[in-house]
Amino acid sequence: MKDIFKKTSFKYGALGFMIFIVAYFTMWKIDLGLFLNPLVTYPILIFIFILGIYSQKQAKKELGGHLTFSSALLYFVVTIAIAFLGYVSAGILIFHIIDPDAKKELVELTIQASIEMSNKMLGWMGMKEVAGQISEDQIRDSMKLSPTPFGTASLVIGYISNLAFYTVAGLISSLIIKKDRLYEFE
Incomplete structure (x- = not known):
């Protein structure tokens, strides 16, 4: 089982890692607004989630059609954990080492998107007279309370929260995929 575990989880986790790296570098080169x-x-x-499920299914197949709940969950979580390391690595490489100015530009894009979204939401709720009153300074003040987007703290918090969310989803998929061996009486 250890060989299958290493082969399956690490293979699909590394694939997810590379997907994050390639996608983030592509988005960075094309347009920061894509983030x-x-x-x-x-x-x-969604593709990373599918990789986690596929890792479970592949392990079940390689183990002869039988996979316990805990093993299924372990395959899923390890695959997802390795894949999301790509998210953190790409974020650190792009926004801290290669192009720190991109992080500042992304913060500005986030502020503009926040203003547009709040104006739309207030308009939809019938508060059109209040819609234009939100300023960039108000958004900047509210952003001081939270970690900077794609800052180190934000990346670590994102990694942990994604891992927690996906673990819950992995619990559900493990319940569906598991198939215990029947107990044999002697």
Whole structure:
């Protein structure tokens, strides 16, 4: 089982790691606004989830069709943990080592997106008279209370929270995928 564990979890985890690296460097080169676009970031996250499930299914297949709940969860979590290290590595490489100015530009893009979104939301709620009153300074003041987007603290918090969320999803998929061996009486 140890060989299958190493082979399966690390292979799919490394694939997820590389997906994050390639996707983040591509988004950085094309347009920083892509980091804020859910139509770009969510498919990456969904694909990583699918990799975790596929890791479970592959392990079950290699173990002869039987996989305990705890083993299924372990395959999933290790795959996801390795994959999300790509998220952290890419963030540190891009925003701290290669191009620290990109982080400042991304903060500005985040502020603009926040203003636009709050104005839209207030307009939808029938508060159009209040919609134009939110300023960049107010957004900057509120951002001082939280870690800087793609800062080290933000990346670590993102890694931990993603791992926690995906672990809950992994619990559900482990319940579905598991198949214990039947107990044999002597």
